[in-house]
Amino acid sequence: MFFLDKAWLIPLIPALSFVVILLFGKRMPRHGSEVGITAVGASFVLACGAAEQWIHRVQNASGGSALGALGRSIGHLGAAGGDAQVLPVTHSVTWFQNGGIRLTAGIQIDGLAVMMMFVVTIISLLVHIYSLEYMRGDRRYTHFYAILSLFTASMLLLVVADNTLQLLIGWELVGVCSFMLIGHWWEEKPNSDAALKAFLTTRTGDIGLLTGVIMTFFVVGRATGVNSFNIVELNRAASNPKVGHTLILWTAAALMLAIVGKSGQFPLHTWLPDAMAGPTPVSALIHAATMVVAGVYLGARVYPVFFNGFSIGDGGINPMAAIGGITVLIGAALAFVQDDIKKVLAYSTISQLGYMVMALGVGAWTAAVFHLFTHAFFKADLFLGAGSVSHSGSHHSFDMKKDMGGLRKFMPQTYKTFVIGTLALAGIFPLAGFWSKDEILVNAGHNDYKLFLVVGLVGAFMTAAYMTRCVWLTFHGEYRGAHGPHEDLEVEGVEHDPDDTPASMAHDAEAHAPHESNGLILAPLWILSFFAVFAGFFNFPHFSKFEEYVAPRYPTEFHDILHPVAFNAILATISVLIAATAGAIVWAYYKGKLPQRLSERNALAGAGKRFLVNKYYLDYLYEQVIVAGIKGPIASGVYWFNQNVIDNVLNYTGRGARALGRVTYDYIDQKGVDGLVNGIATLTGDSGDEVRKIETGRLQFYALMLVVGVVIFAGALWIFT
Amino acid sequence: MLLNQFLILAAFLFCTGVYGVLARKHAVLVLMSIELMLAGVNINLVAFGAFHNSNIGQVFALFVLTIAAAEVGIGLAIVLLIYRNLHSADLDDVDTMKG
Numbered sequence: 001m002f003f004l005d006k007a008w009l010i011p012l013i014p015a016l017s018f019v020v021i022l023l024f025g026k027r028m029p030r031h032g033s034e035v036g037i038t039a040v041g042a043s044f045v046l047a048c049g050a051a052e053q054w055i056h057r058v059q060n061a062s063g064g065s066a067l068g069a070l071g072r073s074i075g076h077l078g079a080a081g082g083d084a085q086v087l088p089v090t091h092s093v094t095w096f097q098n099g100g101i102r103l104t105a106g107i108q109i110d111g112l113a114v115m116m117m118f119v120v121t122i123i124s125l126l127v128h129i130y131s132l133e134y135m136r137g138d139r140r141y142t143h144f145y146a147i148l149s150l151f152t153a154s155m156l157l158l159v160v161a162d163n164t165l166q167l168l169i170g171w172e173l174v175g176v177c178s179f180m181l182i183g184h185w186w187e188e189k190p191n192s193d194a195a196l197k198a199f200l201t202t203r204t205g206d207i208g209l210l211t212g213v214i215m216t217f218f219v220v221g222r223a224t225g226v227n228s229f230n231i232v233e234l235n236r237a238a239s240n241p242k243v244g245h246t247l248i249l250w251t252a253a254a255l256m257l258a259i260v261g262k263s264g265q266f267p268l269h270t271w272l273p274d275a276m277a278g279p280t281p282v283s284a285l286i287h288a289a290t291m292v293v294a295g296v297y298l299g300a301r302v303y304p305v306f307f308n309g310f311s312i313g314d315g316g317i318n319p320m321a322a323i324g325g326i327t328v329l330i331g332a333a334l335a336f337v338q339d340d341i342k343k344v345l346a347y348s349t350i351s352q353l354g355y356m357v358m359a360l361g362v363g364a365w366t367a368a369v370f371h372l373f374t375h376a377f378f379k380a381d382l383f384l385g386a387g388s389v390s391h392s393g394s395h396h397s398f399d400m401k402k403d404m405g406g407l408r409k410f411m412p413q414t415y416k417t418f419v420i421g422t423l424a425l426a427g428i429f430p431l432a433g434f435w436s437k438d439e440i441l442v443n444a445g446h447n448d449y450k451l452f453l454v455v456g457l458v459g460a461f462m463t464a465a466y467m468t469r470c471v472w473l474t475f476h477g478e479y480r481g482a483h484g485p486h487e488d489l490e491v492e493g494v495e496h497d498p499d500d501t502p503a504s505m506a507h508d509a510e511a512h513a514p515h516e517s518n519g520l521i522l523a524p525l526w527i528l529s530f531f532a533v534f535a536g537f538f539n540f541p542h543f544s545k546f547e548e549y550v551a552p553r554y555p556t557e558f559h560d561i562l563h564p565v566a567f568n569a570i571l572a573t574i575s576v577l578i579a580a581t582a583g584a585i586v587w588a589y590y591k592g593k594l595p596q597r598l599s600e601r602n603a604l605a606g607a608g609k610r611f612l613v614n615k616y617y618l619d620y621l622y623e624q625v626i627v628a629g630i631k632g633p634i635a636s637g638v639y640w641f642n643q644n645v646i647d648n649v650l651n652y653t654g655r656g657a658r659a660l661g662r663v664t665y666d667y668i669d670q671k672g673v674d675g676l677v678n679g680i681a682t683l684t685g686d687s688g689d690e691v692r693k694i695e696t697g698r699l700q701f702y703a704l705m706l707v708v709g710v711v712i713f714a715g716a717l718w719i720f721t
Numbered sequence: 722m723l724l725n726q727f728l729i730l731a732a733f734l735f736c737t738g739v740y741g742v743l744a745r746k747h748a749v750l751v752l753m754s755i756e757l758m759l760a761g762v763n764i765n766l767v768a769f770g771a772f773h774n775s776n777i778g779q780v781f782a783l784f785v786l787t788i789a790a791a792e793v794g795i796g797l798a799i800v801l802l803i804y805r806n807l808h809s810a811d812l813d814d815v816d817t818m819k820g
Binding site: 700 | 743818
C-alpha cells in the first residue's frame with residue numbers, strides 16, 4: 001500500500017519546504033509562498049491517497065464492500081466491520097540502541113492518523129492560500145511561510161508517530177512554532193508577551209507530558225518485560241493487569257496535565273485568548289483546528305491508558321470529564337463579554353475543546369474524535385471569516401463594538417460563510433456540528449454520565465447565544481467603523497504596519513470603505529463552509545463510516561473500550577431546540593425587545609460581568625499571586641545573597657590579596673630581598689675598598705710585604721721542622 | 722767556627738740591604754741597597770764553597786756578579802726614565818698603580 005507505507009513523506013515534504021523557504025525564500029518571485037503551498041499541497045494529496053488506501057484496507061479486512069458496510073447496524077462497533085482486527089501500518093527505524101533501551105522513529109498509520117493527516121493538510125493548505133492575500137506585504141512574509149511549513153511538518157510528525165517519544169518531539173515543535181507565529185509581529189510588546197505566555201503555559205503542561213511519556217516507557221516494560229515507548233504496545237499494556245493500577249493512574253494523570261496545557265483546558269486555558277495576538281491565519285490553523293487538538297489527539301491515541309487509569313468505564317466523575325465539563329462552561333461564559341471577535345472565537349475554541357475532552361472522559365471516543373474533525377472545519381471557517389472582516393471591513397481592527405456592524409451589506413459572501421460556520425458550531429441540524437455534538441451528548445447520557453449531559457446542553461445553549469451575539473455585532477445593525485482607524489489600535493490582534501500613521505490609515509480607510517475580500521480569501525472560506533455543512537454526514541447514524549474507518553480496530557482491548565451509542569432522535573431535537581432558543585433570545589435582545597444594559601443597573605449583574613471581564617481573575621492569580629509571589633521573595637533573596645555574600649567573598653578576597661601584596665612588597669621585597677642583595681653588594685664593595693688599600697702603588701710597600709711574608713714563612717718552616 | 726762568622730757577616734749585609742730597600746726614598750739608594758744584598762749573598766756563596774772545598778761557590782758568585790751588573794744597568798735606566806717623567810726620584814711618587 002504505497003501511501004500508507006510511505007506516509008513518512010507526509011511530514012517530510014513540509015519539513016524540506018521549511019528549509020528551502022528559509023534558505024532561498026527571499027529570492028524567489030513569490031517570496032517563498034509558492035514553495036510552501038506546493039509542499040503542503042503535495043502532503044495533502046498524499047494524505048488523501050493514504051485515506052483512500054486505508055479505507056480499502058479496512059474493507060479488505062472486513063471482507064465486504066463499501067455497500068455491504070452500509071447495510072450493517074451500528075449497535076456495537078464489532079458489527080460495523082466484522083470483528084476483524086485491522087492492524088495499523090507501522091514502520092520504524094532504530095536510531096539509538098544501548099543497554100536494553102531502544103529508541104525508534106517511525107510511523108503508525110491507522111484511521112485516526114489518516115483522519116488527522118487529512119484535517120491538518122487541508123486546513124494548512126487553505127490557510128497557506130488565504131495568507132497569500134492576508135499577509136500580502138507583511139514585514140516577515142517569507143519567515144511566516146517558513147514557520148507555517150515547519151508547523152505543518154511538526155504536527156504531521158506528531159500525528160504519524162508510532163512511539164510516545166516521537167509524539168513528544170512533535171508536540172514540543174508545534175509549541176515552538178506556535179510561539180514564533182503568535183509573536184510574528186513581536187515588535188509590539190503585547191504580541192511578544194502573548195507568545196511567551198502561550199509557550200510558558202503550555203510548557204507547564206509539558207511537565208506532565210514528559211513525566212507521562214517516561215511513565216509509558218515503564219508501563220510497557222511492566223506488561224511485556226521490555227521497556228518501550230511504542231504506542232501499540234502501550235495500548236495493549238494499559239489493559240494488562242500486570243501493570244499496577246497506581247502506575248497507570250499516574251501516567252494518565254500526567255498525560256492529562258499535558259492535555260490541559262496544550263488543549264486549553266481549565267486551569268491552563270489562559271494562553272489561548274492572548275494567542276489571538278498572532279495573525280488570523282495562524283489563529284485559524286493553530287489555535288482552532290490543529291495544534292490545540294494535539295492534546296485531544298493524545299487522549300485518543302493512548303486512550304486505553306486513560307480508560308484504565310481513570311476507570312472511565314465505571315461511571316462517576318473522573319478528572320478528564322470533570323475538567324472537560326468545567327472548561328465547556330467557563331469558556332462559553334467568557335465568550336459573552338468579549339468585544340474582540342477573535343477572542344470570542346478563542347473562548348469558543350476553549351469551550352469546544354472542553355467538549356472533546358469531556359467526551360473522552362465519558363467514554364465516547366468516536367464522538368470526541370468526530371467532534372475534533374468537524375470542529376476543525378467550522379472553527380477555521382469562522383476564524384478565517386473574522387480575518388476577512390478585519391482585512392476588508394473594519395480596517396484591520398477586531399473590535400466588534402467599535403469598528404464593525406452592518407457588514408452584511410458590504411461583505412455578503414463573508415457573511416454567508418460566517419453564518420454557516422456559526423450554525424455548524426451551534427449544532428443546528430443538518431450541519432456538521434449537530435452530528436458531532438449530538439453524539440457527545442448521547443454518549444454522555446447513556447454511559448451513566450448524566451451530569452455531563454446537562455453540562456453539554458447548557459454549553460450548547462451558551463454557544464448558540466454568544467455566537468448569535470457575535471454575528472449580530474459584526475454583521476447587523478449600524479456600521480460603526482466609518483470614523484477610520486483610531487489611535488489606540490494596539491488592541492491585541494491588530495496587525496498594522498509600524499510605518500502607518502493614523503493619518504495614512506485614515507486615508508486608507510476612506511480609500512477602503514468596507515468591501516468584500518478578494519478570491520484568495522473567499523475561496524478557502526467557501527471550501528471550509530462546504531465541509532462545515534457536509535462533513536457531518538460522514539458519521540451519519542446507521543452508516544457511520546467515520547466509526548468504521550477511524551476507530552481503532554486493534555488491539556482487542558480497544559474494542560472493549562469503545563461502546564458508541566445509537567442515535568437518539570429525541571435528544572437531538574432537544575439540543576437543536578435549545579440552540580435555536582438561545583439564538584432567538586439573543587436576537588431579541590439586540591433588536592431591543594428585552595431589557596438592555598442589565599449589568600449597569602443591577603449591582604449583582606455588574607459584579608458578575610466584571611468577574612467575567614477579568615477572566616475570573618485567573619490571570620491575576622497566575623501572574624500577580626503565584627508567579628510574583630514565588631519570584632519576588634526568591635529574587636530578592638537571591639539578589640541579597642549575590643550582593644552581600646558572594647560579592648563580599650570576592651571583595652574581601654581581593655582586598656586581602658591586595659594587602660598581602662603590599663606587605664610582601666614593602667617588607668619582603670623591598671627590605672628583605674633587596675636588603676640582602678644590596679647588602680651583599682655593599683659588603684663586597686666595602687671589603688673591596690678595604691682590600692684595595694693594599695694596592696698602594698708604592699714599590700717599597702710591596703717589597704715590605706714580600707719580606708714580611710718570607711720572614712713568616714721561614715719562621716713557620718723553622719718551627720715545624 | 723770559621724763558617725759562622727762569614728755567614729753572620731753576610732746576613733748583616735743582607736739585612737742592611739733589605740732595610741735600605743724598604744726605607745730609602747731615593748731610587749738610586751734603593752738600587753745601592755739591592756747591591757748590598759747581592760754582596761751579602763755572594764759572601765754566603767763563597768763561604769759555603771770554601772767550607773765544602775769546592776769551586777762551585779765561587780763560580781756561582783761570578784754568575785751573580787754578572788747578573789748584578791746587568792741588572793744595575795737596567796735599573797739605572799729605569800730610574801732615569803722615572804726621573805724624566807716625574808721630575809723626582811722619590812719612589813713614593815711612583816704610585817700610578819695605586820688602586
